[in-house]
Amino acid sequence: MTALDLSAASPEIAALLAEALDGGTLDAEAGAALDQTTGADLDAVIAAADALRARDVGDAATYVVNRNVNFTNACVKACKFCAFSRVQRSDEAYFLDEAEIVRRVEEAASLGATEVCIQAGLSPRIDGGTYERLTRAVKRAAPEIHIHAFSPEEVKFGAELAGVTFRDFLARLRDAGLDSLPGTSAEILDDAVRDRLAPGRVTTAEWLEIIRAAHGLGLPTTSTIMFGHLETALDRARHLALLRRVQRETGGFTEIVPLSFVHEEAPLFARGLLGDGYRPPSVDDVVRFHAVVRLMLSRDIKHVQASWVKVGLPLATRLLSAGCDDLGGTLINESISTSAGAGHGQLATPRELRRAIRAAGRAPRQRDTRYRTVREFDAVERAEDASPLDAVSPDDPRFGSFHALIHEEAHRHGRVALPKLARRSAD
Numbered sequence: 001m002t003a004l005d006l007s008a009a010s011p012e013i014a015a016l017l018a019e020a021l022d023g024g025t026l027d028a029e030a031g032a033a034l035d036q037t038t039g040a041d042l043d044a045v046i047a048a049a050d051a052l053r054a055r056d057v058g059d060a061a062t063y064v065v066n067r068n069v070n071f072t073n074a075c076v077k078a079c080k081f082c083a084f085s086r087v088q089r090s091d092e093a094y095f096l097d098e099a100e101i102v103r104r105v106e107e108a109a110s111l112g113a114t115e116v117c118i119q120a121g122l123s124p125r126i127d128g129g130t131y132e133r134l135t136r137a138v139k140r141a142a143p144e145i146h147i148h149a150f151s152p153e154e155v156k157f158g159a160e161l162a163g164v165t166f167r168d169f170l171a172r173l174r175d176a177g178l179d180s181l182p183g184t185s186a187e188i189l190d191d192a193v194r195d196r197l198a199p200g201r202v203t204t205a206e207w208l209e210i211i212r213a214a215h216g217l218g219l220p221t222t223s224t225i226m227f228g229h230l231e232t233a234l235d236r237a238r239h240l241a242l243l244r245r246v247q248r249e250t251g252g253f254t255e256i257v258p259l260s261f262v263h264e265e266a267p268l269f270a271r272g273l274l275g276d277g278y279r280p281p282s283v284d285d286v287v288r289f290h291a292v293v294r295l296m297l298s299r300d301i302k303h304v305q306a307s308w309v310k311v312g313l314p315l316a317t318r319l320l321s322a323g324c325d326d327l328g329g330t331l332i333n334e335s336i337s338t339s340a341g342a343g344h345g346q347l348a349t350p351r352e353l354r355r356a357i358r359a360a361g362r363a364p365r366q367r368d369t370r371y372r373t374v375r376e377f378d379a380v381e382r383a384e385d386a387s388p389l390d391a392v393s394p395d396d397p398r399f400g401s402f403h404a405l406i407h408e409e410a411h412r413h414g415r416v417a418l419p420k421l422a423r424r425s426a427d
């Protein structure tokens, strides 16, 4: 590794960074120390993360053309960090039927999307066969689209409804056409933190079981961490070390997506559960943590995503110089962060993402879900770079929005009997 001048940093921090740059494995305590740096130490952390990124993934920065379909916000759970869900009796609870989901997928395919990301609340209208039928219907309608769907929390819900093991349930989904899973529902993989964030949430052991089962079945997943709520720096670093351990076993994570907590509409914040002294993540906090993710994981999980829906495109662009190499997706229908109070929009066009990547001094590359190159672009935008999605406005009424959807009579959820969850059969 080319020598990086770390002389301005304190000896302790310089030693940790040198270890990371030399290909060493930083333990959780080291990660936590880096995640609390300021001043010259923080500058060194960012520079080291940028250097590791350049060494491990090069200078291209990527994005994926995709569409989110969050087909219902009705949920039988009430996670305290979640502003998206509604109880089924709420006037704002919606449910998109299979025909509407398929229509959205076909529309995405016609606009050049290579992926649909399907995740939703745990609606009482879902039964043990819903996820499988939906997967088959989407695959039948758009076989060329990669189906990236169903969080571990949804897999647990579906398996319990169907009365089968997580592995058997995932095998059914894979055979129906599922291509990969989002590694969401992770937040912080520590049950003491999870119990405070969302009692009854999929446990750390269940999350790991589902992820390992998916990887074992040949279904890759992303990995995520939600930061900036009530966790500590050590909680975050332990979570990263745990993901690294899983990756060394399975090799099934495609990327890591740090998710900066959007607090404005979250029940945790609204009910004062974060405490009077709560301070949302600052720009420095966000930049520092993405750099730490690169420093702890670069050898094992090569791709670190900057999430424009969480932090906005200008800060996401800056994160490309702090260890990140990916800007995520076009999304078209962003709902989760929008419902929580983020004001960064529903859609980023491919051209906007290319512009951001070039502004960071990097070469834009369109990727697929597995990070295979779809298209490469030069330093200057050309007319032939344009794709169908570049021609649409982020406010195009064709796509609707979360705020419109929750008021549409046609998709009102309505009340149904609560589902009966079977006891899961033994693995």
Ligand code: SF4
Binding pocket: 075, 076, 077, 078, 079, 082, 083, 084, 085, 120, 121, 122, 153, 198
């Ligand atoms: S995070 Fe998921 S499971 Fe929890 S309340 Fe929100 S939609 Fe429901």
